[in-house]
Amino acid sequence: MAATKLSAPLDNPAPPQRTRLRFFAAAFTGILALAAALAAGHLVAGFISINASPYLAVGNGAIDLTPIELKDFAVRTFGTYDKLVLLGSMAVVMVGVAALAGVLSRRSPVPGTALIAVFGLVGAFAVYQRPDLTAVALLAPIASLLVGVAVFLLLHRIAPRVWRDPESDEKTGTSRRRFLIGGAGVVVGAGAVGLGGQLISSSRDATASREAVGKLIPARTAPMIPADADFSKLGTPPFLTPNDKFYRVDTALSVPQVRTEDWSLRLHGMVDREIRFSYNDIRNRPLVERTVTMTCVSNEVGGDYVSTSNFIGVDLADLLAEAGVKPGAEQLFCTSVDGWTSGTPVAAAQDRARGAMLAIGMNGEPLPLEHGFPARLVTPGLFGYVSATKWVVDIEVTTWAARQAYWLKRGWSREAPIKTESRFDSHRGFASVPKGKTRVAGVAWAQHTGIEKVEVRVDQGPWQTTTLSQEVNLNTWRMWWTEVDLPAGVHQVFCRATDKSGYTQTDMRAGTVPDGATGWHNVTFTAA
Numbered sequence: 001m002a003a004t005k006l007s008a009p010l011d012n013p014a015p016p017q018r019t020r021l022r023f024f025a026a027a028f029t030g031i032l033a034l035a036a037a038l039a040a041g042h043l044v045a046g047f048i049s050i051n052a053s054p055y056l057a058v059g060n061g062a063i064d065l066t067p068i069e070l071k072d073f074a075v076r077t078f079g080t081y082d083k084l085v086l087l088g089s090m091a092v093v094m095v096g097v098a099a100l101a102g103v104l105s106r107r108s109p110v111p112g113t114a115l116i117a118v119f120g121l122v123g124a125f126a127v128y129q130r131p132d133l134t135a136v137a138l139l140a141p142i143a144s145l146l147v148g149v150a151v152f153l154l155l156h157r158i159a160p161r162v163w164r165d166p167e168s169d170e171k172t173g174t175s176r177r178r179f180l181i182g183g184a185g186v187v188v189g190a191g192a193v194g195l196g197g198q199l200i201s202s203s204r205d206a207t208a209s210r211e212a213v214g215k216l217i218p219a220r221t222a223p224m225i226p227a228d229a230d231f232s233k234l235g236t237p238p239f240l241t242p243n244d245k246f247y248r249v250d251t252a253l254s255v256p257q258v259r260t261e262d263w264s265l266r267l268h269g270m271v272d273r274e275i276r277f278s279y280n281d282i283r284n285r286p287l288v289e290r291t292v293t294m295t296c297v298s299n300e301v302g303g304d305y306v307s308t309s310n311f312i313g314v315d316l317a318d319l320l321a322e323a324g325v326k327p328g329a330e331q332l333f334c335t336s337v338d339g340w341t342s343g344t345p346v347a348a349a350q351d352r353a354r355g356a357m358l359a360i361g362m363n364g365e366p367l368p369l370e371h372g373f374p375a376r377l378v379t380p381g382l383f384g385y386v387s388a389t390k391w392v393v394d395i396e397v398t399t400w401a402a403r404q405a406y407w408l409k410r411g412w413s414r415e416a417p418i419k420t421e422s423r424f425d426s427h428r429g430f431a432s433v434p435k436g437k438t439r440v441a442g443v444a445w446a447q448h449t450g451i452e453k454v455e456v457r458v459d460q461g462p463w464q465t466t467t468l469s470q471e472v473n474l475n476t477w478r479m480w481w482t483e484v485d486l487p488a489g490v491h492q493v494f495c496r497a498t499d500k501s502g503y504t505q506t507d508m509r510a511g512t513v514p515d516g517a518t519g520w521h522n523v524t525f526t527a528a
């Protein structure tokens with residue numbers, strides 16, 4: 001046996017150093033190495049934290065680096081799918097780079113190996129940057145790096161023998177087949193390993209912890225929502241948004257998994273006494289329930305990033321009073337477990353009439369994981385990015401000068417009161433209706449101020465007032481409906497709201513950056 005092996009190179013002279021790999025074989029080695037690398041990283045991350053997965057970490061890093069206009073565009077265009085679009089585009093770019101690494105290495109594995117190593121280092125850097133991960137998390141990108149380089153070098157050793165010699169057809173045929181089978185094996189293996197990582201991480205998720213909390217029963221329940229608070233029969237949304245329909249906006253590529261027993265909230269900074277609350281500390285207090293309409297600053301005129309819930313929790317003003325806020329404090333710098341931050345004006349948080357909360361429940365249930373379980377902030381009247389940190393673990397009482405929150409650093413405004421808005425719900429965009437009378441309905445909101453009236457106008461005609469639904473409280477949306485008379489033809493119908501401060505929505509169109517969109521929503525009707 002040994003003799004045969006020894007003699008083989010003699011019978012079969014060593015391949016010339018400069019053998020070139022076929023183009024596709026070369027690209028294939030790169031892509032396979034990538035698949036193996038990502039899978040290995042994902043598996044190791046499964047044991048630590050799924051955010052340590054280099055793929056997700058690079059994605060999260062990309063989100064953090066994305067210019068605001070693009071990020072805002074993505075949120076507006078792809079909505080909740082913005083994250084899928086990001087992961088998909090990343091996959092395309094990665095496969096491209098991996099194929100390039102392979103193709104660069106048609107003669108020597110060095111350039112491709114170098115490129116893969118750089119790739120691995122980018123992943124390691126992205127993991128290193130994450131505030132929610134410890135040094136152990138670096139094991140995941142390191143596994144990726146090692147497996148990626150190893151698989152690449154291995155395939156590179158096999159591949160030239162396979163594609164070297166077009167003459168000896170039979171031999172090449174079998175080894176080519178072997179290479180392809182080996183390659184398929186790497187793909188299947190990588191898939192299984194990656195899936196394993198996913199399963200391991202999801203077995204450690206917070207679902208069980210959330211279920212263990214059970215129903216939340218407030219000591220002070222919110223007033224019942226009257227039956228005529230919405231006009232859902234005319235096409236408006238129901239007054240309370242079901243939890244699974246509540247809009248979702250955040251920078252988290254994978255939903256943070258925090259179990260109640262691992263959660264605590266540190267309240268510190270410019271206070272007389274620093275306090276740390278456990279989940280039970282909060283849960284065992286008398287809970288209040290408040291009906292609040294939340295809105296995202298990325299909501300366009302006519303958009304859907306607005307929802308209403310019965311939030312259950314404790315008064316933020318109480319927690320602040322217990323800690324004793326020092327004079328001169330300006331903002332609550334709030335940090336999520338994944339490192340995202342927001343800056344809420346102290347005055348808004350202390351204002352009992354506004355009713356800012358540390359919330360642990362929505363509509364009787366513990367917060368859904370994607371809405372901040374175990375605990376989040378809710379500050380009525382302010383856009384979410386300055387007031388509603390999900391998965392909140394740290395509140396530092398400080399000044400504006402001392403700290404800059406996530407979106408503030410990226411060009412959005414420091415002060416972000418929700419703008420008075422109204423929208424059509426019964427019809428959207430372009431609608432065809434019989435000529436004559438048509439019922440139109442929608443919602444309007446001016447949180448913390450309240451809606452005074454909503455008017456509609458057909459083309460350049462006079463404004464006509466609409467019927468408002470019963471007011472639930474100043475912090476919630478209000479529904480409206482009316483009848484418009486449309487002669488045959490094409491008509492633009494506008495709506496505008498006036499709030500209780502006397503402000504009427506401007507028709508000046510403004511984009512969402514830096515502090516929220518303005519302009520009148522309209523629907524184009526074709527009446528026949």
Ligand SMILES: Nc1nc2c(c(=O)[nH]1)N[C@H]1C(S)=C(S)[C@@H](COP(=O)(O)O)O[C@H]1N2
Pocket residue numbers: 246247248249250251252294295296297336337338340370371372383384385388389390391
């Ligand atoms: N941790 C964390 N909290 C966050 C965000 C985020 O990206 N990360 N986004 C904020 C924004 S921009 C909004 S509008 C609200 C949305 O809350 P929801 O997803 O529960 O509707 O959450 C806020 N809280």
Ligand SMILES: [Mo]
Pocket residue numbers: 249295296297298383384385
């Ligand atoms: Mo937002």
